[in-house]
Every structure is written in C-alpha cells, then in structure tokens.
Amino acid sequence: MATPRIAAVKGMNDLLPEQAPLWQKLEGTARRIAALYGFEEVRTPLVESTSLFVRGIGGETDVVGKEMYTFDDRGGESLSLRPEGTAGAVRAYVEHSRHAVDPIQKWFYLGPMFRHEAPQKGRYRQFFQFGAELFGVAEPRADVDLIALVVRFVRELGVSGLVLHLSSLGDEESRPAYREALVRHFSPHAARLSETDRRRLEKNPLRLLDSKDETVKALAEGAPSTLDYLSPASRAHFDEVLRGLDALGIDYEVDPKIVRGLDYYTRTTFELVATSGLGAQSTLAGGGRYDRMVEELGGPATPAIGFSMGLERLALLLEASGPALRRGPDLFLGVLGDEPGRTAQRVAERCRDRGCTVELTLKSGGVAKQMKRADRLGARFSAIIGDGERASGRVKLKTLATGEEREIALADLVEVVGAARETDGGQR
C-alpha cells in the first residue's frame, strides 16, 4: 500500500514547467505595458487585517461576507488572505502618506488573491491578478489612460473576442436618487421575486440588474438606467471618458447593467468580457473609480481609479489559441568518461559566460542515449566530448535540425555557438 499522498488544496493549482512560458509571457507583457504608461510595481502583503477588507470593500459584499480566508493569528487579531488588490494598495498609499511624496501615484501589482468559492472553469481559490491603481487624479483623462492600458495589454497578447463594457455609477449626489428609482421599479413585482432577490431589493437594488433569473431579467429590461440619474458633474465626467475613448479609437459598449461586486466604486466602472471561451466566468477584467476609498481608510480625500484582471482566465484564452513554445538549449554537451566530463563542464561554463544556454550530460550513458536527450530537449547544436576529443582538441559539432556535422577546434566551440545564437537573437 502506497503511502497516502497529500494533494494540493482545493482550488489551488500547481503551475508546472510546461505552463511556465505562457505565464512568463503574461507577466512580462504586463510589466512592459505598465511601464509604457508610467506605472511602477508595488508589492503589498498577501495577508492584511480583516478590518481593512471589511471597511474598504464592504462587509455586505459576497467577497468579504462569505468568501474570505479569515483566521486569528496567535495574538488574537483577525487576519485575512487578500481577496483583491485594491484595499491593500490604498492602505499602503495612506500608511506611507504617499500623497505627501507626490499625490499622483501610479502603481501596478501582480500576484495571487484568495477567495473561498466553489472552483469552476476560470475560477479558483488562489488566482493571479494583474492590476493597476492610479491615485490622485479626478480628471476623466485618467480613466481613459487606464482603460487604454488594459486594452493595449490584451491586444499585445493577441486576445480577441473581447468587449469593453462601460458605465457610470454616479457620485454621492446621484446614487440615492437612482437607488430610489430602482426600488420604485421593482417593488410592485416583489411577489414574483425570489427570496434572495427580494433581499437585494432592500439592501442593494443595483444587484437586481445583474440577475440571471429570467423573471428578473425581463423586469430589468425596463428598469431605469443609472445613466439617467447621473448628477451633471458625473454626467460630464462620463461623457468626457467616452469622447476620450472615441479619440483613441477604442470600441466600447455603454452598458448600464454592469454592477461591480465591490461597494467602493463610484462614477466610471468597466469590464472586459470575453464573448467565448470562458464559460460562465466570462469577465476577464473589471475596474472603475473609487474616489472615496482613500478618505474612508483614513487618508486625505483622494480620487482614484483602478482595474484588475484574472490571469488564469487570460491564460485559458491564450491556451486556446495554441501552446507557447519552449526553447531548447543552444548547445547539448555529451560526455563519455570522468576526465572528459570535467573538460566538458569547463566548456559548458565558458559557453554560459558567453550567454549561451547549455545542457550538459549529468547522468552518464551511451552516445545514442545522450543524443536522444539532445533531440528531445530541442537543442540547436550537440557535441560529444570523450577521450579522443580531449586528446585531439577537436570536436564534431552537429546541427540537430539538419543533421549536418562539422569538425571544429574545441577551443572554438564557445565562439561558434555564441555567434549562432547572436545571429538570430536566440530566437529559433
């Protein structure tokens, strides 16, 4: 009987070497695009005081109310694994008085988030997000710049079939009136609503617009739009965002029904939705303004806008369009014997000094076996070093792809392999 194995925790996945190239591409592109827009990386803790999320995101939200990994540490303080990145970023902005350094802070982050939900396609308990936060600018141009970043990122990766949904939730002035209008619209039909939807009607009527229940969907068709209740200032802001996107040629769909699940949003909200490939979890990215949150967490009144994107969902879309290639080593160095092995290892080090990737035979074996390995690894060149080579100072350098073989001086090996790498920049 085999010893029982311990499996990974439900909803938390290993990323194995085969998947690494794809993730490196995702993260590398994210960093590069963020830099193009002047965003700098911030790394905040994975664990925060539970109260941060309760205050920042809203205790009534599903994310905080029932999906957080919460525990008491040894001192009795309630801590939680971060379910999203914005609250921690705002906390850091306030804690370090960044407004005093420069009120305009442009941050991006890349890292795991945790939510205790039933896993399904595109939804995991540990998932990676790429996100950005732009503090200190109320102007709609900031909204447009941030959305442009998101759009450029997915475009750069070659993901297609995405639609940008856009709306505005208004400000302190507009929201109460809109809320009331919604209650007026749905209340006469309360009897036909499910229990949860009736509770929503009381607590957060905005939620009803997002319902998938057919009855509610039908009712929502004729519901008043948040856009009709915007204050003049919010209206002007929203219109300017739309004009800015038009000017950049970014397509969007004004969709008053998008309601973000976190309480902190004001004014502009947006989602990037996949039209296929993600099943029920079609939202790839979400974001919006949170102009009141910095103040609510004890900082000076500071407007802000941000977004976050689920990288697993992005990976799912990218995997569908073909696997990322793993690049083999520039040189495979085979070894026959201990003494030649030491020579080969020295040569390998010199190649690596030169910036070439080298796979050296570590586990002794016959030539055929070593060549098989060279082939499987996808090496560009192979050479075997044995007593003969050591004595003569000459090696046979084989180009795996063509089978062509030529004899060169062992002393020239580094230069030949290095030059070949440089002619095509290591891209093969």
Added chain:
RNA sequence: GCGAGCGUAGCUCAAUCGGUUAGAGCGCCGGACUGUGACUCCGGAGGUUGUGGGUUCGAGACCCAUCGCUCGCCCCA
C-alpha cells in the same frame, strides 16, 4: 452553500447483458545501434479500476456512503 456529471497505467481512452488473467495508443525505461538523435523494429516497467461498505456464484460495470475532479447556480477576476 445548492444542483448535475465524471473518477480505469504518467497522459488520452477501451473492456459486449454483470463473466474468468483489466487492454490499446502515446509517453517512459532498455535493446537492435558497446561514439551520434529523428524513422523503424523488439523487449520491459507501470493498475488495490479514487476509497469504504453492500448486492451477486461472480462487480471496473449495479446499489449506498465518502473523497476528489469538472461544469452550472450564486458571486466574481
């Protein structure tokens, strides 16, 4: 939290109505080829059929429970 589907080798799958020793392809290891990969051929390892119980002369298959995975609902990225 709720609902549904699925668990057979490392992977993808097969196994007649419940029938005797659970197979194949790919992959892996070895050999043909003791100093040259791919193609080919030969051989090998690898399974408590997720787990526990039940029905039966007999269970991979049927029943119950349990665990896991997947998908959907809710919600979200």
